[in-house]
Amino acid sequence: MPEAIASCTPLCVDWARGTFGELLQGELPDGNHFLVTLPISLHSKATFLPDPNTKEISVYPSNKKKVRVAIEYLLRRFDLHLGGLLMVQSEIPEGKGLASSSADIVASIRAVSKYLSLPITPSVIEEVMRQIEPSDGVMYEGCVTFYHREVRLAGRLGELPPMMIVAADTGGIVDSIQHNRKSPQYIDSERRIFQRLLEDLRVAIARRDLDEIGRISTISAEINQKRLYKDYFDFFMSLNHRKGVCGTVIAHSGTMIGSILNPYASRTTEAMHEILQEFHDRDIKPMIYTNM
Structure with missing residues (x-):
């Protein structure tokens, strides 16, 4: 290699x-398994510091083994040697269904590629990710439909309207790969429902209709509850009647569940006060996320 x-x-x-x-x-x-991303303002950051005295890249923390595999594949693909230290810092908790692993890998590929001035496109990142694990589509900006098992873009849906998510972690860690292997098969009626929901979601995003987006995410969460049970599910469903609450959203192969709120609705602040009090009464730790 040069x-x-x-x-x-x-x-x-x-x-x-x-x-x-x-x-x-x-x-x-x-038969295509798909997901629709919900990007939020949590990030993984990768810093690459070159070292001309070595031909290997060290990754810190050392437990980021998938990052190492991704960078090794990237260098082989472009027939290059490179030495240095790649440091990964993440705000994203692991094993919760928030795309922590995918974000680590994507940030790392971007940082090393930037240093090398490589012509990296999302499709190249897909190729690298395909060697490692199913991916969440975080290499694309905005909201996308993604064939996560094939690591392939299905379509771009555009920018989502501003939203807040008040959420809870139901506990534990989910290995998404193992979950996908063991999860029961969908039946034909569910596949037809997903087709219709995806078509409805395209329209809702184009119209920036957050109530309709929340309705769709709630149905998806209800179907998934039979496959990966989440504590607090009934509680979150009960919040959907409140003004400013648009629906329930979950990590389908993770531990997180939340309520989507419209930050511009007239009673959102009042609703948030009430919801936080209910969290307190149930001894649930609230987590607040936005996509802004």
């Missing part, structure tokens, strides 16, 4: 966003 051509910059930094689970996830009548 030596990598050094960038004039001493280091390179890049980021990737996490997602709050999925607005919609299931299987279509054609």
Whole structure:
């Protein structure tokens, strides 16, 4: 392999966003398993510091093994050697269904590629991710439909309207790969429902109709409850009648569940006060996320 051509910059930094689970996830009548991303303002940050005295890249923390595999594949793909230290810092909790692993890998690929001035596109990142694990589609900006098992873009849905999510962690850690392998198959009627919901969601996002987006995410959460049971589910469903609350959203292969709120609705502040009090009464720790 040739030596990598050094960038004039001493280091390179890049980021990737996490997602709050999925607005919609299931299987279509054609057999494709899909998800629709819900990007939020949690990030993974990767900093690459080159070292001309070595031909290997060290990853910190050392437990980010998937990051190492991704970068090794990237360098092989472009027939390059490179040495240095790749440091990954993340705000995204692991094993909760918030795309922590995917965001770590995407941020790392972006940082190293920036240093090398490589022509990295989301499709190249897909190729790298495909060697490692199913992915959440976080290499794309905005909301997308993604074939996560194939690691392939299905379609871009555009920017979501502003939203807040008041959420809870139901506890534990879910191995999404194992969950997807063991989860019961969808039946034909569910596949047809997912097809219709995806079509409805395209229209709702184009119209920036947050109430309709929340209705769709709630149905997806209800279907998934039979596959990955979540504590607090009935409580979150009970919140949907409140003004300003648009629906329930979950990590379909994770531990997180939340309520979508419209930050511009007239009674959202009042609703949030009431919801936080109910969290307190039930001894549930609230977590607040936004996509802004």
